[in-house]
Amino acid sequence: xxxxxxxxxxxxxxxxxxxxxxxxxxxxxxxxxxxxxxxxxxxxxxxxxxxxxxxxxxxxxxxxxxxxxxxxxxxxxxxxxxxxxxxxxxxxxxxxxxxxxxxxxxxxxxxxxxxxxxxxxxxxxxxxxxxxxxxxxxxxxxxxxxxxxxxxxxxxxxxxxxxxxxxxxxxxxxxxxxxxxxxxxxxxxxxxxxxxxxxxxxxxxxxxxxxxxxxxxxxxxxxxxxxxxxxxxxxxxxxxxxxxxxxxxxxxxxxxxxxxxxxxxxxxxxxxxxxxxxxxxxxxxxxxxxxxxxxxxxxxxxxxxxxxxxxxxxxxxxxxxxxxxxxxxxxxxxxxxxxxxxxxxxxxxxxxxxxxxxxxxxxxxxxxxxxxxxxxxxxxxxxxxxxxxxxxxxxxxxxxxxxxxxxxxxxxxxxxxxxxxxxxxxxxxxxxxxxxxxxxxxxxxxxxxxxxxxxxxxxxxxxxxxxxxxxxxxxxxxxxxxxxxxxxxxxxxxxxxxxxxxxxxxxxxxxxxxxxxxxxx
Numbered sequence: 074x075x076x077x078x079x080x081x082x083x084x085x086x087x088x089x090x091x092x093x094x095x096x097x098x099x100x101x102x103x104x105x106x107x108x109x110x111x112x113x114x115x116x117x118x119x120x121x122x123x124x125x126x127x128x129x130x131x132x133x134x135x136x137x138x139x140x141x142x143x144x145x146x147x148x149x150x151x152x153x154x155x156x157x158x159x160x161x162x163x164x165x166x167x168x169x170x171x172x173x174x175x176x177x178x179x180x181x182x183x184x185x186x187x188x189x190x191x192x193x194x195x196x197x198x199x200x201x202x203x204x205x206x207x208x209x210x211x212x213x214x215x216x217x218x219x220x221x222x223x224x225x226x227x228x229x230x231x232x233x234x235x236x237x238x239x240x241x242x243x244x245x246x247x248x249x250x251x252x253x254x255x256x257x258x259x260x261x262x263x264x265x266x267x268x269x270x271x272x273x274x275x276x277x278x279x280x281x282x283x284x285x286x287x288x289x290x291x292x293x294x295x296x297x298x299x300x301x302x303x304x305x306x307x308x309x310x311x312x313x314x315x316x317x318x319x320x321x322x323x324x325x326x327x328x329x330x331x332x333x334x335x336x337x338x339x340x341x342x343x344x345x346x347x348x349x350x351x352x353x354x355x356x357x358x359x360x361x362x363x364x365x366x367x368x369x370x371x372x373x374x375x376x377x378x379x380x381x382x383x384x385x386x387x388x389x390x391x392x393x394x395x396x397x398x399x400x401x402x403x404x405x406x407x408x409x410x411x412x413x414x415x416x417x418x419x420x421x422x423x424x425x426x427x428x429x430x431x432x433x434x435x436x437x438x439x440x441x442x443x444x445x446x447x448x449x450x451x452x453x454x455x456x457x458x459x460x461x462x463x464x465x466x467x468x469x470x471x472x473x474x475x476x477x478x479x480x481x482x483x484x485x486x487x488x489x490x491x492x493x494x495x496x497x498x499x500x501x502x503x504x505x506x507x508x509x510x511x512x513x514x515x516x517x518x519x520x521x522x523x524x525x526x527x528x529x530x531x532x533x534x535x536x537x538x539x540x541x542x543x544x545x546x547x548x549x550x551x552x553x554x555x556x557x558x559x560x561x562x563x564x565x566x567x568x569x570x571x572x573x574x575x576x577x578x579x580x581x582x583x584x585x586x587x588x589x590x591x592x593x594x
Contacts, residue, residue, distance in 0.1 A: 181235035186228065191589025192257060193224035195577070200224070201585040202572045205310040208529045208560070209567035210486035210512040212522070213477070214434050214450075216311035216470060218490045218508035221533035221556035221587065223310075226261075227253040229270065240280035247298070248272045273298040287327055295321035302335065302363060302372075304420070306454045306468045307546065308492045308506065313422045313452045314374065314404055316361060316436045335363035343383060343440030355382045357429065359437040369408060376402040378429040378437045390441040392479045392519050397444045400429030402436055409455070417457030424450040431474060441478055448474035456545050466492040466545045479517040486512040496542035504535040504552065514567065522568045527561025549592035558583045 193201030203222040208215060229251040236244050249271035254261045273296025282288040300316035301324060322337025343355040357380040364373045378400040390396045406422040413419065424433040431446035432439035454468035471487035493505040508531040516522040535554035539547055559582045565574035572578050 181237070183233045183235075184230065185233070185594060186230040187593040188226075188228035189223060189589060189591040190226040190228075191223060191587050193585055193587040196584040196586070197577070199577065201587065202575070202578050203556075203558075203585065207572050208510055208512070209514055209522075209525055209564050209571065209573065210484075210488075210510060210529075212568075212571070213474065213484045213486070213514075214311070214432075214472065215486040215488060215510060215512060216306075216309040217488055217510050217529060218308060218492070218506045218531055218533065219310040220308070220492065220504065220506035220535055221554035221585065221589075222531065222558075223589065224587075225253055225255045227251070231271070238280075241278055241283070242276060242280050243278045245275045245277075246273075247275075269297075271298045272296050290325050290327060292324040293321075294324070300337070300361075300363075306452065306470065306490075308454070308466055308468055308490050309470060309488065311470060312434055313406070313420070314424065314436065315434055316359065316376070318359060318437070320359075322361070331367055333365050333369075335361070335365075337361045337363075341437050343380065343388075355380060355388065355440065357383070357437050357440065361436075370410075372404070372406040372408065374402075374404040374406070376430060376436050378402065380429060380440065383429075383440055388440075390443065390478055394443055394479065396440055397428040397442050397446065400427060400431065400437070400442070400446075402426040402430030402433060404433075412455050412457035415457050417455055419455030419457075420452070422450075422452040424448075424452070431477060433472070443476060443478060443480070445476035445480060446474065446478075447476060448472060462496040464494050464543070464545050468492075478519045481515075482517040482519060483513075483515045486510060486514070492545060494537075494542070494545055499542060500538055500540070502537050502539070502542045504533075504537045506533040506535075507531070512564075520568070523566050525563050525567045527563040529558070529560040529564065531556060531558045533557075548594070549590060551588075551590050553588045554586065556585045558585070 193203060195201050201224050203224055205211070205216045205219040205222060206214075207222070208217055211217070229249055231247060231249045233245055233247040238244070248269065250267070251270045252265055252267040254264045254266065256264050273294055275292050275294040277290075277292040279288075279291070279293070282291060297319040298317065303312055303315050303317075305312040305315075316337075316339070318339030318341045320337060320339035322335065322339075324335045326334040326336070328334055337360075339359050339361070341357040341359070343357060357378060360377045360379075362375045365371070366373075380398050382398075384395045384398040388396070402425070404422055404424045406420065409419040409421075411417060411419070426433040426446075426448050428444055428446055429437060429439070429442055431442050431448040433448050433450045450470070450472040452468075452470050454466070454470075456464060456466040459465050468490045469488070470490075473483075473485045475483050477484065488508065488510040490508045491506065493507075495503045495505075497503060508529075510529040512528075513526045514522075515524040517524075533554055533556040535552045537550050537552040539550045541547055560573070560580050562580040565579045567573060573580075
């Protein structure tokens with residue numbers, strides 16, 4: 074009778090939700106115990122911590138009324154408190170498993186990548202032309218919308234291996250391999266651009282920095298890499314800023330609670346030249362300070378660029394002029410975690426450069442710029458839902474640069490782009506993209522290019538399948554598309570070497586069709 078009363082009391086105090094939660098908790102505990110056992114078998118280093126974890130799990134079982142029917146009401150643990158406790162145990166368990174990962178091929182190994190591949194054709198069943206930089210403004214970074222406008226196969230894979238030392242220091246080695254071709258054939262070895270884009274090593278959680286509030290959470294790195302904090306406008310296939318090269322640096326120096334800093338020195342190469350019996354390996358060096366404030370919402374980046382051999386008579390640019398031997402570059406950016414108070418995100422960046430810094434996107438990559446070169450660029454973009462089942466990704470990219478390669482040259486362009494998606498069901502959406510670009514370019518004869526002034530338009534409709542709708546950046550996507558492009562006839566005479574002006578690709582309206590996959594993970 075007394076036992077029955079205890080059960081009755083427990084039934085009165087417990088709700089059906091608690092019973093359901095208990096079952097869930099028991100499943101989670103069982104999973105934790107299995108993982109603890111596996112970790113113990115893999116690593117003698119983790120034995121003591123695993124035993125402590127098992128004891129704590131047992132204590133939870135004993136103190137949880139749903140698992141012990143006769144428990145008293147004093148032993149009841151609130152669900153939030155229990156969830157918090159379990160979350161802490163799970164974090165400890167993951168740490169234990171990492172400690173025991175040495176010597177196992179899959180432990181600490183990660184595989185990430187990006188790829189796109191598709192077929193692009195015109196309305197006469199000929200090969201399509203295009204690309205995000207297909208317009209005359211593309212020659213100086215003026216990207217346009219990429220949806221239904223890509224005719225290549227490109228892939229990049231990132232392979233990483235992490236190892237945790239006994240003192241808690243973690244090392245990570247990464248190598249990135251990339252390739253890009255425009256052929257539709259299955260065997261493209263003769264056209265391949267296979268390349269190792271990154272190879273570097275990082276060290277973090279350094280035992281030597283433990284207890285130092287400034288460096289405790291810092292990451293040291295050296296090798297060939299992309300800067301960790303580069304960011305891009307995906308709809309345009311254009312980085313807002315792209316710092317890359319070979320060198321080293323330190324991330325996440327915690328200056329105070331609301332201020333962290335990154336510093337690096339990387340090198341780039343402008344090529345090997347021989348003039349007048351002088352052989353020169355022309356190197357460029359970029360010293361970077363990247364400051365983040367208010368939990369990363371504000372970013373100020375400053376770059377000093379030096380290349381002393383770039384103007385000592387070893388080379389000239391394509392205009393026959395002496396290129397710059399130094400430059401400055403700066404960017405002020407704001408990273409909003411919402412879209413003006415709505416769900417989504419929004420980013421703003423203002424970039425300025427002079428000399429070798431006047432290539433404001435790909436920092437230090439252009440050795441043709443002269444000392445007088447100046448450039449100012451504005452980037453705005455974001456994503457948000459606008460109605461049930463509809464999402465929008467607007468972007469604006471604009472730049473004015475002067476005296477880039479020839480004294481008196483002037484390049485002005487602006488791109489407005491809107492990506493829209495309408496979810497039809499859980500795996501299918503209709504995607505749309507509208508782009509408009511205006512440009513006024515006066516290259517002063519640089520590379521036999523002519524001054525032009527005009528506009529470019531593109532509209533794409535793309536029925537799309539994906540694993541889950543509701544986010545413009547969810548991948549993979551499998552899409553078919555149709556694109557209509559047109560532009561001012563004046564743009565056809567910009568250059569004899571670009572797509573515009575060809576007999577089957579000139580102003581008056583061009584339809585292109587295709588099928589494409591795009592993925593990242």
